[in-house]
Amino acid sequence: MTNEIGDPAVRAFIDALNAGDRTAFQAALTPDATMSDDGTDRDLAEWTEREIFSSQGHLEVERAEDEGRKFVASYSNSTWGAMRTRWQFFIRDGKVARFETGQA
Template sequence: MSLNDTLSQPAVRAFVAAVNACDRDALWATLTPDASMTDDEKEHNLVEWAEREIFTSHPRMDVEWESADGLSLRARYHNDIWGDLSSAWTFTLTDGKISHFAAGPA
């Protein structure tokens, strides 16, 4: 059962919705101007990563678990590059926007 619509952190909920809608404007609106990210504990250029892993790969993120503070998720993630996988996501917020997120295997 997906928790996508009931996530407790508004920025994280908006991030998941933007990923699933493949909506560039909505995704960038969830992030601080200097946001950063890691994938499998490696730093990536956020714009390049998002283009490859989200905007051109038909993603779907279905949240299965949310931490008590709403800043960590476990989700089924699907895209045209990797297929289906269980993923872990952690978010750091600054002034209500995501300033860093980390993705990796769950």
């Protein structure tokens, strides 16, 4: 269902995440990007390394709204397995400035 993602910044984020492409992932973010997980702000570099890149993270969008800036997805990685998650993105200058995720 990633075809429901109309925002190019969010699409670039998802594509890079699913490809395990750290360079493309960083390019999708503003230099000062921030994030939260289950309502708690996290260190973006540590969180993405642990939850995405070192654990083969993969995201499958189930339902999207607001051009894909908000969606529910099945997220899986080798640490936690599969779980239903919610994501919200805040875009600035065509890049992800902040994302918030957590269990749905």
